[in-house]
Amino acid sequence: MRKVRxxxxxxxxxxxxxxYSTLTKVEQxxxxxxxxxxxxxxxALSVPVSELNGRGLDPGRCHLVHRPAHPAPARAGHALREGLL
Structure with missing residues (x-):
């Protein structure tokens, strides 16, 4: 979403x-x-929280940065990086 905008x-x-530090760490x-x-x-993006994470305020399911699937599994709470870009 960030890059689309x-x-x-x-x-x-x-x-x-x-x-900025927090945002970059979350995206990564x-x-x-x-x-x-x-x-x-x-x-800031004028979207409902559910559009970022798909399940309310569950940080482990938030999709902040869109990235292709990686072979290594992401740790719970670190999936925020899939949706913002």
């Missing part, structure tokens, strides 16, 4: 009031997104 990570971080799957981060990103 032609936003850089820095621009989305500014719009959502989520730190290094850090799970908290419910407050998911909510802030959804508000």
């Amino acid at each position: 032609r936003l850089t990570q820095r621009e989305l971080a500014d719009l959502s009031h989520v730190s 799957g290094v850090m799970p997104a908290s419910p407050s981060v998911i909510g802030a990103l959804a508000r």
Whole structure:
């Protein structure tokens, strides 16, 4: 979603009031997104939270960055990276 809207990570971080560091870590799957981060990103993108995660505020199911399937399984809470880009 971020790339579809032609936003850089820095621009989305500014719009959502989520730190750039947090946003990049969430997109890379290094850090799970908290419910407050998911909510802030959804508000900044003007989409319902369910569009980012598909199941309410379940950080383990949030789809923030769309990436092709990877052979290595993602740890629970790190799947946020699939949906935003």
